[in-house]
Amino acid sequence: MTDLIPRSYFRLPSLPALWEDDEDWGAVTNWPSGLSLSEDEKSIYVQAAVPGVDPQDIEVTVDHGVVWIKGESKTEEKNKKFYRKAAGSFSYRVAVPGDIDPNQEPAATVKNGVMTVTFTKSPKAQPKKISVREEK
Numbered sequence: 643m644t645d646l647i648p649r650s651y652f653r654l655p656s657l658p659a660l661w662e663d664d665e666d667w668g669a670v671t672n673w674p675s676g677l678s679l680s681e682d683e684k685s686i687y688v689q690a691a692v693p694g695v696d697p698q699d700i701e702v703t704v705d706h707g708v709v710w711i712k713g714e715s716k717t718e719e720k721n722k723k724f725y726r727k728a729a730g731s732f733s734y735r736v737a738v739p740g741d742i743d744p745n746q747e748p749a750a751t752v753k754n755g756v757m758t759v760t761f762t763k764s765p766k767a768q769p770k771k772i773s774v775r776e777e778k
Contacts, residue, residue: 693755
């Protein structure tokens with residue numbers, strides 16, 4: 643059957659096609675999450691965007707390998723009439739991969755609007771170098 647109106651006529655550049663099954667209608671591909679998870683040989687890092695938030699207004703909880711970072715940005719200025727006021731809350735939850743050392747307390751720091759929670763890997767999870775020797 644031929645279409646009287648081509649399907650491309652209804653397609654807007656910012657929306658997926660309604661008639662194409664290969665595209666996921668609910669997926670948002672370039673949406674920033676504000677959360678990064680990385681690791682090196684000794685540590686695992688969880689970084690969360692917390693711009694303009696006082697470190698005292700941030701709560702970090704670690705329970706069963708899941709870190710939960712939540713807080714609220716507050717702007718309190720008296721003697722001003724606000725037409726629009728920037729304020730909001732955030733909540734990040736992520737499972738920390740790998741084997742974390744239970745004897746080491748995670749460290750949480752904030753710099754330039756980015757909170758970094760650093761977990762130390764357990765000694766058995768850290769890579770080990772094995773010396774190679776020539777057999778005689």
